[in-house]
Amino acid sequence: MLDATLAQPSVLIVDDERNLRRLLTHAMTNEGYSVETASNGEACLGFCQQHLPDLILMDALMPEMDGFTCCQALGDSYGDRCPPVLMITALADTASVERAFAVGAVDYITKPIHWAVLRQRVQRVLQTHLITQELHQARRTIETLQTALGKT
Template sequence: MNELSVVKSVVLVVDDDRIIRCLLRRAMEKEGYKVIEAENGEECLAAFQSLAPHIVLLDAIMPVMDGFTCCTQLQALPGGDRTPVLMITGLEDKQSVDRAFEVGATDFVTKPIHWPVLRQRVRRLLQTSFLFNQLEAANQKLERLASLDGLTQLANRRRFDEYLDQQWRHMAREKLPLSLLLCDIDFFKPYNDTYGHQAGDLCLQNVGAALRLALKRSTDLVARYGGEEFAAILPNTKIFGALHIAETIREQVKALGIAHAKSTVSPCVTLSLGIACLIPMPDVSSATLLKAADEALYQAKARGRDRWCVSSEAATKAIAVGDSIHLG
């Protein structure tokens, strides 16, 4: 742990004895820590929630709420199970020591306090906590990167598959509709051949950004499905809502005005979309929804592209919105 981290560390000292608190404050401030104080367990919990200390020095025997009860309740607070608690106690019997660790204490020292030992244990606990938090942050970053498409920064195919299965199970439990859109950039290979792969990458990024803007809810997921294909998972969305989103996406991509001289349907880049909507059943795979959306996408391409089509199962529920919109 570097010196800057030491100086910025906040130590919460909890003891009903004012003299002990004063001695602990001086010892900790001498090490460069910022110190806050509490007289009992209740004050400790309040201070922890408002000030988020990096470590808690907690007396075991206190009025109002003792350290054992306080430590138990600390574990239930946000961040409480990751913040080291050093129990300070005059009790040295095996039962008290075991109880301290059972309620979540990270370590303990006995009274009278051996100050060099206390300083070293505080530093070690802070360093371990700091390194653990760094490792956790790095793992979270790796997990995010593993779920993202490097080019478009949308969810990748791996994340799409995970989320589709997750939402399929969730919607099945709740008996709610799940909608899926599959989108394909029209004539993308001729676009790449004409303008080059660098322009093709930029096109994919711009189309991906347009899809992301079209989805408003945090539960909706847009992903790069593969190549020039994108997908959108819309939990708890009926067919009419999916139609509206599909048309919004189609219009927004066309409004980008990305020139496409080799397209036979428009002078600019367009999308074809397939729409499927089902209320999932526990004994049916999410592949059923995927297959329906893929068939609808095939129909959209067969009918001339730059349009969306609905899977045959949902077609009777759909309403055509305009000349460029056709049911599958």
Template structure:
């Protein structure tokens, strides 16, 4: 496999200026970009400034030696460290074992055999770049498993994972967590009138509208199932969630997607909103159930609106009952009934 290394960056850390200069000149002739560090502390700083493809590290340096530099880099990079090729005059078994234990992937001895160095540098850089490509491919594949193929928003699996994640964070940090469940009004009638392909396009358009209404990186829109979408709002009170719900309802209504069999002749949504301060005696399913109950209320009140419920902490009398809660509804309607 051909590799192009003209843009590869190598960090050379050696306290001997002559050896460092020789290494730099040789590597530059091979087409690499070289960053020089005269000691261990400089190597640590320069690594994060340049994020090299390879580190050539002298084992014996004053104050912070090569072993300690590698050990610190392993900790700071959390498993993403570029390959470290150690340059050493030590060939005893203990030193070699120590080097590999702390994450050194290979070593060359002094005096340097330049042909050996050349091949090891090329091999390690190629290996490093292939590992980066593999990580990126795995990340993209993982993302695909969390995206709904039709609407391109997060899928039900991602909903379950993210709700559990934010439930735990909210409980640890005492932050409110809100959930909005959105349902397209009269969607079966839409499918019956236009057909399922048009229904799919309607789902895609609604998903796009909902996503455009969400601005914070932590907030996500998911396809909950069928014609239902769910919006997870970490660190959001009920008041904040109702503002977003109103925005969602209004945005879909203003888009004006035709729906001749619906009462208002356009596509609308109903939203159920629930908010809670996560606690050990609640479950994430309690929040979902409450949002679903609020959605039922919104539909019962005439659709094209939201209804909101806050999950109240149990009273001292209720505290002995696991999962005890009371619901105080806060109602909001885009289309108030006469």
């Protein structure tokens, strides 16, 4: 279940299969997450321009823009602010797994989805993301203080 330190994290589900989006939405909502959906990579990028979710669950193979291309574009656009991407796909070959990590995915789950595995990985990725964001904020604060102290 949802960790108390994460106040309703947001999850963006990106998959061209409507039924899987519904199943994932139901599962993530039951875990206490705020959920949005997109049907392809282009829609994902558009959503992220308005609101960066805390986590993206993304299929690799989709029309218009696949998950690999979208993941790379997210990393290029948002850098250390990029939400973590957990790829969920039927592709189980080594080349696809390596490609997913090379373009910035933080985890990879193959279909059919084992729900207990997904639940644990989502929790782990979100906790890691929260800690990483806190570290980035602390670094920015230290840099601001160092600049202020250097000018006085």
